[in-house]
Amino acid sequence: MVVYSFYIFDRHGKNPIFIAITQLTVSSGMHLQTPLATAPGLHLRSTDDDSKLVFGTVFSLRNMVRKLGGDDDRALLSFVSFTTSQYKLHYYETPTNTKFVMLTDLKSPSMRIALQQIYINLFVEYVVKNPLSPTEHTGGVGVNNELFEQSLEQFVL
Amino acid sequence: MSYYFTILSPTDTPLFNIAFGTSKGGGDGIARFRFPETAQYMNQFIIHSSLDILEEAQWTNGAMYLKHIDTYPPAAAYISAFLTPSGARFLLLHQPPHLPSSTSTGSGLGSSSLLGSAGSTTRASSSSVAANPTSPQTEEAVRQFMNEVYENYVKTAMSPFYKQGMEIKSPVFRTRVTAAGKKWL
Amino acid sequence: MSANKTSRIGEETRVDKVNAELVTLTYGTIVAQLCQDYDSDYQEVNKQLDKMGYNIGMRLIEDFLAKSGVGRCANFKETADMIAKVGFKIFLNVTPTVTNWASDNNQFSLIFEDNPLADFVELPDDGRAQDELWFSNILCGVLRGSLEMVQMQIEAHFVSDVLRGDETTEMRVSLVRYIEDEMPPEEE
Numbered sequence: 190m191v192v193y194s195f196y197i198f199d200r201h202g203k204n205p206i207f208i209a210i211t212q213l214t215v216s217s218g219m220h221l222q223t224p225l226a227t228a229p230g231l232h233l234r235s236t237d238d239d240s241k242l243v244f245g246t247v248f249s250l251r252n253m254v255r256k257l258g259g260d261d262d263r264a265l266l267s268f269v270s271f272t273t274s275q276y277k278l279h280y281y282e283t284p285t286n287t288k289f290v291m292l293t294d295l296k297s298p299s300m301r302i303a304l305q306q307i308y309i310n311l312f313v314e315y316v317v318k319n320p321l322s323p324t325e326h327t328g329g330v331g332v333n334n335e336l337f338e339q340s341l342e343q344f345v346l
Numbered sequence: 347m348s349y350y351f352t353i354l355s356p357t358d359t360p361l362f363n364i365a366f367g368t369s370k371g372g373g374d375g376i377a378r379f380r381f382p383e384t385a386q387y388m389n390q391f392i393i394h395s396s397l398d399i400l401e402e403a404q405w406t407n408g409a410m411y412l413k414h415i416d417t418y419p420p421a422a423a424y425i426s427a428f429l430t431p432s433g434a435r436f437l438l439l440h441q442p443p444h445l446p447s448s449t450s451t452g453s454g455l456g457s458s459s460l461l462g463s464a465g466s467t468t469r470a471s472s473s474s475v476a477a478n479p480t481s482p483q484t485e486e487a488v489r490q491f492m493n494e495v496y497e498n499y500v501k502t503a504m505s506p507f508y509k510q511g512m513e514i515k516s517p518v519f520r521t522r523v524t525a526a527g528k529k530w531l
Numbered sequence: 532m533s534a535n536k537t538s539r540i541g542e543e544t545r546v547d548k549v550n551a552e553l554v555t556l557t558y559g560t561i562v563a564q565l566c567q568d569y570d571s572d573y574q575e576v577n578k579q580l581d582k583m584g585y586n587i588g589m590r591l592i593e594d595f596l597a598k599s600g601v602g603r604c605a606n607f608k609e610t611a612d613m614i615a616k617v618g619f620k621i622f623l624n625v626t627p628t629v630t631n632w633a634s635d636n637n638q639f640s641l642i643f644e645d646n647p648l649a650d651f652v653e654l655p656d657d658g659r660a661q662d663e664l665w666f667s668n669i670l671c672g673v674l675r676g677s678l679e680m681v682q683m684q685i686e687a688h689f690v691s692d693v694l695r696g697d698e699t700t701e702m703r704v705s706l707v708r709y710i711e712d713e714m715p716p717e718e719e
Contacts, residue, residue, distance in 0.1 A: 317593040317594065318590065
């Protein structure tokens with residue numbers, strides 16, 4: 190399985206609060222915070238543009254899914270993943286509107302559980318519960334938390 | 347039997363005082379000391395004078411309850427003491443009521459006959475606790491009383507607005523001590 | 532979600548335990564220190580407690596969601612149940628009663644039979660604390676902060692407290708509005 194990139198957006202979505210990008214196969218290691226992404230089929234763009242596009246996509250998609258799903262339990266409704274000819278995008282959103290997005294290759298199984306685990310075991314434990322980390326990650330600094338990055342690296346591998 | 351109960355901080359500051367009478371054997375729970383109303387300071391005086399003895403007694407064993415440690419014969423006052431691990435001292439002065447026979451001998455305090463009607467004193471003295479301040483039953487009753495007060499003292503000291511060494515003004519604590527007195531003494 | 536199911540989540544969610552006295556004394560010290568720092572300006576102390584609670588709530592909600600694994604509530608009634616039977620249960624091990632619904636279902640009261648924060652506490656008898664200080668005001672902030680994170684703007688305040696000599700400890704919670712999703716920034 191290959192993980193191309195991984196994003197976390199907070200509820201404001203203005204900036205991703207965490208980005209990890211790799212073009213290597215997972216078995217040979219993953220580099221976090223690499224500025225350029227070249228997953229096959231993704232055009233070479235700056236990370237910034239990429240993340241904006243990703244956010245825009247999942248945001249619209251989510252809203253569309255909710256609208257089509259009717260109003261009854263729109264809160265519970267969300268999409269899990271979508272597939273293109275080149276990559277698969279996995280999506281998980283918490284009730285607090287923190288969004289986890291992962292781009293992998295086509296062969297990968299559903300990553301929904303994995304993303305949920307990342308939220309429960311890594312994000313909450315290392316980022317939210319860290320009293321020194323701000324509750325709102327504004328200004329584009331992102332999470333910037335070594336423990337979280339390391340554990341994430343281990344988890345994804 | 348009449349009681350005067352005092353809590354002293356480790357630095358000998360009085361934190362809490364209360365006077366009450368026995369409720370056992372038909373007692374009405376009102377203190378009737380042998381001093382006139384104007385001489386209630388005698389209680390404090392007697393209690394504080396036992397501090398020296400307390401300081402010696404506290405090293406004799408590791409127990410918190412030191413039983414009866416001091417007597418002040420002129421007023422027939424008996425002092426029981428309880429030490430908390432943090433150094434606060436609970437002192438209880440108990441004074442048996444005038445027995446008809448002792449009324450004449452206790453004339454060192456002439457005005458004492460003003461206190462307490464004869465009827466109530468004889469009634470109180472019939473109770474086993476009141477009858478003999480050094481009997482095992484009395485020791486046991488006082489121990490129970492001390493333990494109950496200690497529990498409540500800890501709770502009061504845990505209140506965030508109470509500072510160590512501050513006078514205990516809490517009305518709740520006072521009620522609870524009164525209740526403990528009613529229950530055991 | 533049925534009320535029974537909600538209570539079951541509250542019962543079954545496992546959380547790390549911490550000594551109750553430690554919590555009580557820690558919180559008591561904070562409040563006493565605030566009273567001292569603000570020279571017994573209790574209005575200000577209430578405000579500070581609320582603010583602290585708000586910041587706690589914004590984090591606590593994530594922990595809550597991660598541990599309990601519950602999804603979003605369908606309506607405010609369900610939210611109230613969730614707060615009482617799951618939230619308070621797992622974090623303070625008490626279950627306040629939800630009651631006194633306003634006719635529009637946007638306001639309810641939480642009655643606390645037992646409040647671990649206020650054990651041992653006796654308010655200072657300076658004649659004002661009894662009328663001005665809401666000792667457990669941090670809880671209002673916690674609710675406000677955590678519900679804001681799940682798109683509900685609420686207002687919470689205590690209306691009575693046993694510490695003040697009232698019969699019950701009651702908190703009034705009212706829904707102000709549901710917060711709409713923020714739009715992503717415009718592409719230029």
